[in-house]
Amino acid sequence: MSFQVTVQPSGRQFTCDEGETILTAAIRAGVGLPYGCKNGACSSCKGKLVAGQVEHGPHQERALSAHDEQLGFSLFCCAKPQSDVTIEAREVAGVGEFPVRKMPVRVAGLQKAADDVMILSLQLPANERLQYKAGQYLEFMLRDGKRRAYSMAIAPHKDEPMSLHIRHLPGGLFTDQVFTTLKERDILRVEGPLGTFFLREDSEKPIVLLASGTGFAPIKAIVEQLEHAGSKRAVTLYWGGRRPQDLYMNALCEEWARTLPAFTYVPVVSNAAPEDNWSGRTGFVHRAVMEDFPDLSGHQVYACGAPIVVESAQREFSAQCKLPEDEFYADSFTSEADLAGATPAAS
Incomplete structure (x- = not known):
């Protein structure tokens, strides 16, 4: 048995097999639903269930609460249709470009x-x-x-x-x-x-890059892509760690700041020890962004790292710094420890 999924407002349709999640079927069909972790932890794929019924598998309460479900929201990475469904989601252009x-x-x-x-x-x-x-x-x-x-x-x-x-x-x-x-x-x-975390190259807006820990990995790829494309966009990279040694490619970032036009690098350390002799910025890395950019209304933000960092940045940038919701792009690094607290599927 299979069910039909209709996406609003685009009107695109695809087939979802029995026992298959909406997101898995969308990826197979080349339909660009936004997503990150694929395992119910990051909420990147949350959208509205307009019509039909789904059954949710295990997921994090913070990604989809019982109240969210009552309001008609669904987490497509763990939602299995029980009938034909209509969903509301902002599709991401370019996701199906590469197989x-x-x-x-x-x-x-x-x-x-x-x-x-x-x-x-x-x-x-x-x-x-x-x-x-x-x-x-x-x-x-x-x-x-x-x-x-x-x-x-x-x-x-x-x-x-x-x-x-x-x-x-x-x-x-x-x-x-x-x-x-x-x-x-x-x-x-x-x-x-x-994943749908990638550089949107159809904009000229200045960019804020936000990384914590090894969330630097995709940010590094994005900077290299901007350099390769000869981009003239202003870019500011904030990289946060507990100790200076957590910024394991600090020298590369400093080189970018010296050699790339309109590129600024701001390292941030939250728990420096006396022996670190750290004289740079301290505290939470997303707060450093807010101090420097109290108005983000004309920017794009790309954030990657620990879930708490990404979630705090998304919430506070939108509420306090006027960042448009559709200009925040994120990849939340979830571990098995993060998933251990998943909410069981409803019986």
Whole structure:
């Protein structure tokens, strides 16, 4: 059995198989619904259920509350139609431009950028090239059907091995492997490109880039894409960490600030120790943006990192800095620990 999904206001339609989520079916059909984590944690895919019935799988309460459901909202990454449905969502242009592919990759290199950050380089099969947009991610296909998502940390035009930034989460199924047993020439399987977090190149608005921790990875790809395109847009990068060593590519950012026109770099540290001798900006990284840009009404913001950082930025930039809701683009990095608190599906 299958159900028909109609998207408003575009009127586009696609088929969703029984037991399949609306988002999975949309990706398969090349329909550009906005999304991030695909697992009920980030709320990027939340939209209105206009007609029909769905059943929600496990998800974070903060992504879709019971009150949200009463108001007619749905989380499309975990919503399975029980009838034909009509949804309301702002489609993202360009999502279906490149096909989502599965392929084997070979580990080309492992380089520690910090005690808990590994730069993992991947070699694609001979004569293969993964087409994607700067900011998108891929998923590793692991044992027992498990998956782990990481953003490409290199712009698509670069003729270099694929690069990912992996933060070690002790006890993590994949990150423990990366930091202990994974070695060069090992074979892994990936699927991509995925995600709707990517540079919108049809605007001339100044850009604020906001990263926390390894959320810097897709931001790095976006900066490289802007440089490659010869963009003249003003760009300000805010990168936050607890300690200075968390800004593991600080030297690269400082080089961009010296060499790229209209580019500004603002590192922010929230918990510097006395021995760090930190003299730069302190506190929450999104608050540093608000101090410098009390009026964001004419800007675009691209934010990536821990869910608390992204959610706080989205809420406060909109409420206090006049940022238009449709000019905030985000990718929230969710871990298994984040997902452990998911709300069970309703019985």
